[in-house]
Amino acid sequence: MATAVKQKSDVILQYLRPHKKMPSVWCAGCGNGIIMSAIIRAVDKLGYSKDEVVMVSGIGCSSRMPIYLDFNALHTTHGRALGFATGVKFARPDLKVIVITGDGDALAIGGNHFIHACRRNIDITTILINNAIYGMTGGQGSPATPSGAFSTTTPYGNVEKHFEPCELARAAGATYVGRTTVYHATQMEKMIAGGLAHSGFAFIEAISNCQTYFGRLNRKGDAVAMIKSFKENAVMLGKAKKMSEEELEGKIVIGTLYRTEKTEFCDEYQRVIDSLQGGK
Amino acid sequence: MAQKKRVLMLGNLACVHGAIYAGMRFYAGYPITPSTEIAEGCARELPRIGGRFIQMEDEIGSIAAVVGASIAGLKAMTATSGPGYSLMVENIGYAYMTETPCVIVNVQRGGPSTGLPTKVSQSDTMQARWGPHGDFTAITVAPSTISDTVSETIRAFNLAERFRTPVTVLLDEVMGHMREIITLPEPGEIEVLERVRPTCPPEEFVPFERTPNLVTPMPRYGDGYRYIVTGLTHDQMGFTTNKPEEITPKLDKLRNKIENYKEEIIKLRVEMMEDAEIAFVSYGSVSRTAFQAIDIARKAGVKVGGVQLYTIWPFPDKELAELCNRCNKVIVAELNMGQIVNEVRRVLPPDVSIHSLRRYDGEILTPMQLLEKLEEVL
Ligand SMILES: Cc1ncc(C[n+]2csc(CCOP(=O)(O)OP(=O)(O)O)c2C)c(N)n1
Ligand code: SF4
Numbered sequence: 001m002a003t004a005v006k007q008k009s010d011v012i013l014q015y016l017r018p019h020k021k022m023p024s025v026w027c028a029g030c031g032n033g034i035i036m037s038a039i040i041r042a043v044d045k046l047g048y049s050k051d052e053v054v055m056v057s058g059i060g061c062s063s064r065m066p067i068y069l070d071f072n073a074l075h076t077t078h079g080r081a082l083g084f085a086t087g088v089k090f091a092r093p094d095l096k097v098i099v100i101t102g103d104g105d106a107l108a109i110g111g112n113h114f115i116h117a118c119r120r121n122i123d124i125t126t127i128l129i130n131n132a133i134y135g136m137t138g139g140q141g142s143p144a145t146p147s148g149a150f151s152t153t154t155p156y157g158n159v160e161k162h163f164e165p166c167e168l169a170r171a172a173g174a175t176y177v178g179r180t181t182v183y184h185a186t187q188m189e190k191m192i193a194g195g196l197a198h199s200g201f202a203f204i205e206a207i208s209n210c211q212t213y214f215g216r217l218n219r220k221g222d223a224v225a226m227i228k229s230f231k232e233n234a235v236m237l238g239k240a241k242k243m244s245e246e247e248l249e250g251k252i253v254i255g256t257l258y259r260t261e262k263t264e265f266c267d268e269y270q271r272v273i274d275s276l277q278g279g280k
Numbered sequence: 281m282a283q284k285k286r287v288l289m290l291g292n293l294a295c296v297h298g299a300i301y302a303g304m305r306f307y308a309g310y311p312i313t314p315s316t317e318i319a320e321g322c323a324r325e326l327p328r329i330g331g332r333f334i335q336m337e338d339e340i341g342s343i344a345a346v347v348g349a350s351i352a353g354l355k356a357m358t359a360t361s362g363p364g365y366s367l368m369v370e371n372i373g374y375a376y377m378t379e380t381p382c383v384i385v386n387v388q389r390g391g392p393s394t395g396l397p398t399k400v401s402q403s404d405t406m407q408a409r410w411g412p413h414g415d416f417t418a419i420t421v422a423p424s425t426i427s428d429t430v431s432e433t434i435r436a437f438n439l440a441e442r443f444r445t446p447v448t449v450l451l452d453e454v455m456g457h458m459r460e461i462i463t464l465p466e467p468g469e470i471e472v473l474e475r476v477r478p479t480c481p482p483e484e485f486v487p488f489e490r491t492p493n494l495v496t497p498m499p500r501y502g503d504g505y506r507y508i509v510t511g512l513t514h515d516q517m518g519f520t521t522n523k524p525e526e527i528t529p530k531l532d533k534l535r536n537k538i539e540n541y542k543e544e545i546i547k548l549r550v551e552m553m554e555d556a557e558i559a560f561v562s563y564g565s566v567s568r569t570a571f572q573a574i575d576i577a578r579k580a581g582v583k584v585g586g587v588q589l590y591t592i593w594p595f596p597d598k599e600l601a602e603l604c605n606r607c608n609k610v611i612v613a614e615l616n617m618g619q620i621v622n623e624v625r626r627v628l629p630p631d632v633s634i635h636s637l638r639r640y641d642g643e644i645l646t647p648m649q650l651l652e653k654l655e656e657v658l
Binding site for chain 1: 306308327328330332334336337338340341342343344345346347348349350351352353354356370371374500501502503504506507508509510511512517519520
């Protein structure tokens with residue numbers, strides 16, 4: 001057991017950026033760290049070299065992740081990660097592109113890029129860290145903040161409705177869609193590996209805890225309490241299918257929700273290039 | 281020797297031709313009049329040569345994709361007009377901060393807002409300099425013929441690579457939609473610069489090193505030099521920083537890598553300035569009429585000359601002051617409410633009287649209008 005734990009942390013250390021002065025900007029207990037290690041394990045399992053991985057992010061607590069990892073890092077502007085990532089992937093289809101984005105980053109300011117990246121089915125694995133709030137700017141409401149929930153900009157409870165990111169992704173054309181939580185670290189690792197191995201746009205919603213703002217403002221307790229609540233409220237997809245809408249109220253359905261094969265954007269374009277050049 | 285290829289070419293397609301000559305292999309854009317033929321030309325031509333074209337969901341995504349593609353290793357360009365340029369500015373600022381070479385073409389129309397989609401204007405001249413927030417130094421070039429449009433687009437790519445910076449090409453509705461017969465440059469006829477790449481082992485690589493000329497060699501993604509690209513202020517290693525002793529040198533690098541090499545960037549057309557007592561200063565499509573007016577006035581015995589700014593930014597402070605040192609009057613002609621005239625005022629001695637000839641009704645300045653202005657100030 002002890003050696004297994006040691007081996008695990010050795011793997012993590014291998015992928016942390018050398019010379020980077022830790023600690024990170026993240027609060028102790030923030031779910032971002034759990035997600036980061038799941039990504040590392042997934043990449044390690046797939047045997048990708050660090051040189052071929054590009055991690056692109058926008059702006060937010062979650063989007064700081066590429067700074068800490070020893071991949072090619074592209075920390076961009078708020079909401080625009082998928083625009084930059086599209087440029088990287090289309091210019092260099094041989095690279096493995098991972099996008100890290102927050103619920104504000106992807107669903108508010110970056111909503112347009114998000115739906116169009118899904119629509120193109122470009123081979124990018126996007127991990128949306130959904131903590132239901134704006135962490136970096138201090139706890140304002142996001143498009144994922146549930147109705148009635150408190151944030152610094154919904155001081156009387158949120159009067160808006162929230163987005164369901166996975167439904168949005170599927171409707172927009174993503175070909176691999178999954179949801180998991182920071183409690184389900186092993187499932188998360190497998191889901192990310194599945195997304196990376198999938199040719200096309202893979203979207204993973206990682207439900208995470210921001211105890212500092214969402215937790216505090218909504219009396220959800222500390223990091224441990226929040227992560228425990230994810231465990232208690234999570235329902236595996238298979239089981240959820242047999243449950244009624246009322247029974248599913250307040251639950252988090254986890255698992256690979258949707259998967260299909262469709263032609264990938266860069267491949268399709270390459271076919272155009274080949275046909276033009278072959279026709280000469 | 282074989283006859284050189286002469287073709288009738290649209291301004292916007294001359295820009296595409298120049299870009300491909302310069303090695304552009306990636307274009308991302310969003311349609312907008314009067315720039316659209318650039319996107320359409322790239323959509324047609326790029327896949328034929330193994331390049332890539334993508335129509336993005338908006339101009340914010342377009343410039344984002346261009347910057348991403350450039351960092352990944354391809355020469356990349358986007359083209360737009362005022363409303364699109366306004367949407368791009370945050371990510372153009374990102375390109376300044378991350379020192380990413382790319383070319384942005386603004387085929388100007390009248391503004392503000394949606395303005396005059398099909399009418400000529402030069403009212404984005406200051407925006408090309410000051411569009412994004414923050415301090416940085418910008419490079420902007422402006423051709424005035426279709427043949428120039430090919431060579432200035434090539435020059436824009438060369439400057440972008442040489443200085444690791446975004447470069448703006450300012451066209452306008454007239455330049456974009458005019459056709460002229462031009463001679464296309466043969467391969468090898470015009471120099472094309474390639475990005476300087478690091479040669480040191482990756483462990484020794486300092487991604488934003490303050491090298492003697494302040495331009496750091498730039499790797500492609502995937503080549504083994506794993507580094508951080510961030511729009512946050514960063515130190516030489518690319519790590520984000522709040523340290524005053526790191527912030528100043530980073531911003532100085534952005535400025536001085538360009539300001540210290542202005543003579544490589546400044547390009548002017550100078551006609552009949554040796555004995556000129558009065559000078560026309562112009563740029564872009566207005567230069568076409570300015571030199572016509574100068575010809576006519578010279579024939580009538582007026583000692584008038586002209587300076588055309590091929591490089592608008594950085595502004596040719598020293599060069600213009602030297603060229604105009606014998607003039608007592610200068611007329612700055614432009615299709616806006618008076619933008620470059622203030623730069624001219626800034627750099628010329630106070631005893632030179634400076635006059636602004638402006639037009640901002642969507643029409644061009646005619647030689648007649650320039651001559652009338654000349655008569656008025658004589
Ligand atoms: C154009 C722009 N608008 C606003 C901001 C300020 N801002 C920074 S992060 C952020 C929200 C981040 O929330 P989210 O994407 O949910 O990520 P989290 O911090 O929760 O991980 C905002 C509004 C910005 N950096 N840029
Ligand atoms: S503010 Fe919230 S999201 Fe940001 S690091 Fe802290 S716990 Fe995580």
